[in-house]
Amino acid sequence: MNLGQPTLSLVAIALVVLATGVVGAFGGRFARTTGDFLVASRTVRPAWNAAAISGEYLSAASFLGVAGLVAVYGPDALWFPVGFTAGFLALQLFVAAPLRRSGAYTVPDFAQIRWGSQRLRSLVTALVLVIAWVYLVPQLQGAGLVLSEVTGLPRWVGVVTVALVVTINVVAGGMRSITLVQAVQYWVKLVAIAAPVLIVVVLLRPDVAGLFADPWAQPGGGLGGGHPTAEVYSLMLATFLGTMGLPHVLVRFYTNVDGGSARATTVRVIALLGVFYVFPGVAGVLMHSLLPTPAPGDSDTLLLALPAVTLGGTLGAVLSALVAAGAIAAFLATSSGLVVAAAGVLSTDVLRGRVRDFRLAAVAAGLIPLALALPVTGVDISRVVGMAFAVAASTFCPLLVLGIWWRGLTVAGAMAGLIVGGATSLTALVVSVGFGDRLIDPVGSLLAQPAVATVPLAFATMIGVSLVTRSTIPPTVDAVLTTLHVPAAARRAFREEGRAR
Numbered sequence: 001m002n003l004g005q006p007t008l009s010l011v012a013i014a015l016v017v018l019a020t021g022v023v024g025a026f027g028g029r030f031a032r033t034t035g036d037f038l039v040a041s042r043t044v045r046p047a048w049n050a051a052a053i054s055g056e057y058l059s060a061a062s063f064l065g066v067a068g069l070v071a072v073y074g075p076d077a078l079w080f081p082v083g084f085t086a087g088f089l090a091l092q093l094f095v096a097a098p099l100r101r102s103g104a105y106t107v108p109d110f111a112q113i114r115w116g117s118q119r120l121r122s123l124v125t126a127l128v129l130v131i132a133w134v135y136l137v138p139q140l141q142g143a144g145l146v147l148s149e150v151t152g153l154p155r156w157v158g159v160v161t162v163a164l165v166v167t168i169n170v171v172a173g174g175m176r177s178i179t180l181v182q183a184v185q186y187w188v189k190l191v192a193i194a195a196p197v198l199i200v201v202v203l204l205r206p207d208v209a210g211l212f213a214d215p216w217a218q219p220g221g222g223l224g225g226g227h228p229t230a231e232v233y234s235l236m237l238a239t240f241l242g243t244m245g246l247p248h249v250l251v252r253f254y255t256n257v258d259g260g261s262a263r264a265t266t267v268r269v270i271a272l273l274g275v276f277y278v279f280p281g282v283a284g285v286l287m288h289s290l291l292p293t294p295a296p297g298d299s300d301t302l303l304l305a306l307p308a309v310t311l312g313g314t315l316g317a318v319l320s321a322l323v324a325a326g327a328i329a330a331f332l333a334t335s336s337g338l339v340v341a342a343a344g345v346l347s348t349d350v351l352r353g354r355v356r357d358f359r360l361a362a363v364a365a366g367l368i369p370l371a372l373a374l375p376v377t378g379v380d381i382s383r384v385v386g387m388a389f390a391v392a393a394s395t396f397c398p399l400l401v402l403g404i405w406w407r408g409l410t411v412a413g414a415m416a417g418l419i420v421g422g423a424t425s426l427t428a429l430v431v432s433v434g435f436g437d438r439l440i441d442p443v444g445s446l447l448a449q450p451a452v453a454t455v456p457l458a459f460a461t462m463i464g465v466s467l468v469t470r471s472t473i474p475p476t477v478d479a480v481l482t483t484l485h486v487p488a489a490a491r492r493a494f495r496e497e498g499r500a501r
Helices: 006-028 034-042 046-057 060-094 096-101 107-115 118-151 155-204 228-245 247-253 259-290 302-311 313-350 355-373 381-393 396-405 411-438 443-448 451-468 477-485 488-500
Strands: none
Touching: 006 118, 006 155, 006 313, 034 155, 034 313, 034 355, 046 155, 046 247, 046 259, 046 313, 060 118, 060 155, 060 228, 060 259, 060 302, 060 313, 060 381, 060 396, 096 247, 096 259, 096 396, 096 477, 107 118, 107 247, 107 313, 107 396, 107 411, 107 477, 118 155, 118 247, 118 302, 118 313, 118 355, 118 381, 118 396, 118 411, 155 259, 155 302, 155 313, 155 355, 228 247, 228 381, 228 396, 228 443, 228 451, 247 313, 259 302, 302 313, 313 355, 381 396, 381 411, 381 451, 396 411, 396 451, 396 477, 411 443, 411 451
């Protein structure tokens, strides 16, 4: 596929990588303590944190995958961006403020504070690493795919480049460093997708009315499976609930000043995501109208071709280079958050929690998924990321929702639910990715979108086992829940009133 001038695209990608290193190095100058590396010393204000979270959250699936899926499957693919955005509403309502009030640095810290169990903490640590690396592998693969498509370089070059740049940035400054990087990259990605889409619309003025007479525009077809309704509902469940279980999203809420700031951050994130996701949807419509429809597994690179094929000439080449730069920014921002999340739990749960330990953990957190990504080919980015959401929704979502809002969740219930939800969703992911072409319906459809079964199963397991073991609820649970739900100012007022009496 000729996407214009490879040199121009390579220069644009190099500029993004260079800017990432420079901004990261600037942020790293202020990182001194363990708190700086793990949670930026809890000093990130809502406006800046919202841009950083949005930059981190808008991954390869959002930038390239959503547009390609809309082009292939039509309106049903819009449930991806709707779910990705609505997930933050669930996070806002149920998790954001209590999680920040817990005083935790990581999800395992929260589990330790809430239940005081080392075994549960170890299980949560393992799941954080699994989810982070499952999410990280398609990011690295996507970087290799983009660089190969626009420049002709081998895929491994993009995979290795992104992994090394991200690892070096995280080692240098941790959360302090990547907060600046991710906030800047949100705006880079927004411009990189908005400018080409708007220019194509203005110059070509496609026949939208005629397009929506196409059977492609009719909802209800699903995403290629044999049971479209169940597939769509499962996707909604995974994306709506999976966001609150993603470790790289959760760790950013620990960087807020307090619980109120966490809520304010979430509102801003929803607004920023809402603005961004307008453009992949429109891009998908344009690509269906103006480009040959690709095979379902080949849709990830379709957005890269849109400006060059439809506009041609210098303008098309420049806009294609801009899209490529935005895609690389997406890979860098999301990968940075995932490496920080993995390094945080490795440094505090496996090592001794010092700055040096965080840096060693960051190297491992970046290089292990690199080793996994290099031999992998043909990854459908959006599908694998969607599966990562399903794993998160089947594990950390019930743990956090029940742990925050139900005093009756016991250690045994939490562990049983995590094991059942994690095992079933991960098994579905491995079998679907490894043997998807050989599976027959309804098994193939269920394994491709397992959340409709695995999420209720995880919730039911946690509740059922907790009811059986309710005699083990610790006496400290009410004090912990008070910390999670009562703002710090109110707690101080209560204490002062008690002293006055």
